[in-house]
Amino acid sequence: MAEEERPALEVKRLVKTFGGKENPVTVLDGVDLTLARGDFVAVMGPSGSGKSTLLHLIAGLLTCDGGEIRVGGERISEMDDAAVTRFRRRRIGLVFQDFNLIPTLTAEENIALPLLLDRKPPGPAVIEEVLARFALTPRRTYLPDRLSGGERQRVAIARALVTRPDIVLADEPTGNLDSPAGRAFCDLLSAMNQEEACxxxxVSHDPVVAAAARRVHLLKDGRFVDAFDTEHDPARVASRYLEAMGETPAAPHR
Ligand SMILES: Nc1ncnc2c1ncn2[C@@H]1O[C@H](COP(=O)(O)OP(=O)(O)O)[C@@H](O)[C@H]1O
Ligand SMILES: [Mg+2]
Incomplete structure (x- = not known):
């Protein structure tokens, strides 16, 4: 298959075990997941089910014990550290709950950082466009500690998208936002997915957040146990989630 025809992400029979030989704990036990280009998938699962571990493996921040991972057709699970670092910077966008912004850089500098690290400084027009798109133009010279939570998260997503990555990985991206900022952030992710086909x-345990995605995959006991279309309906996501986890869904409100 030519590289551009390959799915954005292919995870096959992925295994990850923590702990030594004495006390091994297998967190992921044969996980399969494929995302076509332009897909928007949320992974849900109980706390400790391995959601963050899965994202860290896909980002090449952890190494797996079995199986393979391809991002944009390239086998990240086989790369050495230097190659993985370069690949991640160019082809993967990361958005974490705690934003991970550099405190001594302005909003604008944080956004440009992946390109600067790659010695491809963006032209002024590119930065202007990104700042405008994420409603950050008036905050461009602010350091992160002067930004609101929602603004910080917009800087983080802008930084993740500035390289036009094959895939954006977001781990509980609204976890530190209040509900209006969380909702605004979900709307922004949906818009990025629909308008730019990114x-x-x-990963999120919140049905309202997960409903922004088109599809949900449920992780339990080291495997995906169910997948369904969200229809962008949080109530549907919540009841399917509870059902798959073996809990009785609460009586529907409508
Ligand atoms: N570096 C590590 N060393 C040992 N155990 C770990 C490590 N990282 C995660 N785990 C364990 O793996 C399991 C899954 O963790 P995690 O992927 O963070 O779950 P989730 O994000 O779904 O809450 C947990 O039991 C956690 O304690
Ligand atoms: Mg987690």
Whole structure:
């Protein structure tokens, strides 16, 4: 298959075990997941089910114990550290709950950072456009500690998208935002997915957040146990989630 025809993400029979030989704990036990280009998938699962571990493996921040991972057709699970670092910077966008912004750089500098690290400084027009798109133009010279939570998260997503990555990985991206900022952030992710066809894999335990995705995959006991279309309906996501986890869904409100 030519590289551009390959899915944005292919995870096959992925295994990850923590702990030594004495006390091994297998967190992921044969996980399969494929995202087509332009897909928007949310992974849900109980706390400790391995959601963050899965994202860290896909980002090449952890190494797996079995299986393979391809991002944009390239086998990240086989790369050495230097290659993985370069690949991640160019081809993967990361958005974490705690934003991970550099405190001594302005909003604008944080956004440009992946390109600067790659010695491809963006032209002024590119930065202007990104700042405008994420409603950050008036805040461009602010350091992160002067930004609101929502603004910080917009800087983080702008930084993740500035390289036009094959895939954006977001781990509980609204976890530190209040509900209006969380909702605004979900709307922004949906817009990025629909208008720019960027591929997004997001982890969240919140049905309202997960409903921004098109599809949900449920992780339990080291495997995906169910997948369904969200229809962008949080109530549907919540009841399917509870059902798959073996809990009785609460009586529907409508
Ligand atoms: N570096 C690590 N060393 C040992 N155990 C770990 C490590 N990282 C995660 N775990 C364990 O793996 C399991 C899954 O963790 P995690 O992926 O963070 O779950 P989730 O994000 O779904 O809450 C947990 O039991 C956690 O304690
Ligand atoms: Mg987690």
């Amino acid at each position: 591929t997004i894999l997001m």
